[in-house]
Amino acid sequence: MYDKIFGLRREILIKNRYIWGIYSIIVCLGAFLMFLIQPLIGKVITPQYGGVAQVWCLCILFFQTALLGGYLLSYFLSNLSYRVQGIVYALLIVFSLLFINVSAATWAPGDVEIPVVSLLAQLIIYLAIPVIVLSTVSTTFQNWYRIVTGKNPYHLYGISNIGALAALIAYPVLIEPNISVSLTLKLWTWGYWLLVIFACIVVVIMVLQTNSLQKSNESSNDNEKVANAPSLIDYVFWTFLSASGSILLISFTNQMTHDIAPVPFLWTIPLAVYLLSFVLCFSHEKIYNRSFFAFGSLFLLLIFFVLKAYPVLLRQLLDKSSMPVFLMIISNLIMLFSLLMICHGEIYKRKPDSKYLPVFYLFIAYGGVLGGILVNIVAPFVFNNYLEFELMLLVMSFFIIFLIFKNQLSLFNSRKAAKVYTVLLVCIILAGFYDSRTIRVDDFSSVKLDKDVELLAERNFYGAVKVGLAQKGDHIVLYLLNGTIVHGAQMINPITKHFINKPLLYYSEDSVFAIANKAMRIYRGNTPLKIADIGLGAGIISYYGRDQDEITFFEIDPKIIKIATKNFNFLRSSKAKIKIITGDGRLSLQKLPPQDYDILFIDAFNGDAIPTHLLTREAMKIYLSHIKDDGLIVFHLSNAYLNLKPVISNVAMDLGLNSISFKTHNVYLVDYCVVYKGDWFWNTIKQPVFRKEFPSTVYSKGKWNSDIGVWTDDYSNLISAIKMKKQ
Secondary structure, three states: OHHHHHHHHHHHHHHHHHHHHHHHHHHHHHHHHHHHHHHHHHHHHHHHHOOOOHHHHHHHHHHHHHHHHHHHHHHHHOOOOHHHHHHHHHHHHHHHHHHOOOOHHHOOOOOOOOHHHHHHHHHHHHHHHHHHHHHHHHHHHHHHHHHHHOOOOHHHHHHHHHHHHHHHHHHHHHHHHHOOHHHHHHHHHHHHHHHHHHHHHHHHHHHHOHHHHHHHHHHHHHHHOOOOOOOHHHHHHHHHHHHHHHHHHHHHHHHHHHHOOOOHHHHHHHHHHHHHHHHHHHHOOOOOOHHHHHHHHHHHHHHHHHHHHOHHHHHHHHHOOOOEHHHHHHHHHHHHHHHHHHHHHHHHHOOOOHHHHHHHHHHHHHHHHHHHHHHHHHHHHHOOOOHHHHHHHHHHHHHHHHHHHHOOOOEOOEHHHHHHHHHHHHHHHHHHHHHOOOEEOOOOOOOOOOOOEEEEEEEEOOEEEEEEEEEEOOEEEEEEEEOOEEEEEEEEOOOOOOEEOOOOHHHOOOOHHHHHHHHHHHHHOOOOOEEEEEOOOOOHHHHHOOOOOEEEEEEOOHHHHHHHHHOOOHHHHOOOEEEEEEOOHHHHHHHOOOOOEEEEEEOOOEOOEOOHHHOOHHHHHHHHOOEEEEEEEEEEOOOOOEOOHHHHHHHHHHOOOEEEEEEEEOOOEEEEEEEEOOOHHHHHHOOHHHHHHOOOEEEEEOOOOOOOOOOEOOEOOHHHHEOOEOO
């Protein structure tokens, strides 16, 4: 009798381990594929829309919506009999194989005039069915695990997030630096086939065991009758907290990629932090310490809003600091992680009985989609800047207050100290939020400046910009701000209120573009020049135009064109013939016949980020087809976080071209790289007259950098270009 009972227990134990293992593999693989395709497709499709950061944020919205669709499908499947569930699911997952078409060549250039509609339409056409099917894997197999074993399946959700986290870490660290995009897409397709095979095997086993599963479920149903159904408050909390986490993730990612670069490495970091908080919170309820994260988050929010309200303190801190770039990024991510732990920790504390697992995940997904819609669709119409991030931080501040007072949390074993600490910090946070708002005026003709004022602020798919006024010595300066970076400025006479037609900042008369322009005019014998500029900004380059010159600007953002033509005076006062072409510079050049430009200036920025598709070997070949044999390609490469001069030098050397790296030390540290054929440009600028006229500029011939490699449309390695210290 003992042996019989012992043998039966051992058989059950082995069976459960087998089931746990196969289900864990399927759930982990499904999540890995789901989160590997996200940065992959983001990298493929971003160049089609100008390389702006918003592309990735819309991709997140698409994948969140697909996740909701997958959870809805799982919810409906869970209401069917087990045999029907298995048959329907097997047919569905096999059917999805017909729609796997993720090759980079299939993605056509998008419509830049309606980018949101165009981008989402492409994602739906090429990815919707396989991604929705991938979204069903975690919830469906968790539900089946509960049916087969009668055990709590929440640990499989943690395994699912581990698979997703592994994909987000592996792609920028291991895959992107070593494997091309096209090969990675092929490997992803093979992985999808493997998942389908595993899933079908499980379905066959489940269908064959239908009778035993039915009996097992009847027994489990008897136990589950005592489980309380989720209340309306539960549904509201799940939706609110999930939406809050989604808003924090997308708005934070938007700001970070806007200032550094819209590339997979920086896309995946906040998303990995997002998933890590899920993994930790859903692994064990003791990991989320409500008091620690509540009081700690308030302190981090205090620091954020004080530095936001008084940027002078931030500039002084950074100017005196040699803080590595990685440490700066991590310090920002800590606040994001702390707030996400609150969102996901509170969700887990309100988790229902496993009987209500499908509806629980359904509302988590619904909240994620709701947050994505608010950031990507609603916010650009409501706000003229990225205010949603700061507003969400305020909302989280008040939610933390609610948690502290509702749960009577203690600080240093004192509830009174906790309340005083909370109220004091929130008051400072509110004051910081209020002081960070800019004064807004409609006209500068009668403005007396005692601080920066805002004339205009606009936001669309391509970013948020503002036009403002600042005092500079005896003059007023009208400036164009994109994110946190000034992209153009023009002085105004404070008495007459007339524009002073003088280039400033990166385009001043001692800038590298001024050097290239003067060298070319000397080389051409002062004959008229034909110049092209990818990236309009305030139109400052038109200052250098002379009679009979032709200057063509390529600009993807309609609001920048409107600002440059109406708010600044450079285009109107230029002596050259000015032409503006709306669209991505690289894609627009591809459509044109050879233009024979003397100078092609690559000056496209989104915040402080340079679209990487403008820096590849394929892009360089397009530029070469549009300049004269002795023409110049001038790259403006200034970035506080990335050293991109070796990228251009390597591409130039790979194509048999010469390059010179420049750095100017006038007002800003500005990085340029000039690519050309022959030796005439080098021989011209090394003459004493040039060195005397441009003393603040240092330059050297480009050298091969083996760590960078040659960037192509199929390969780039952002990690190798990161500066170890912010400049």
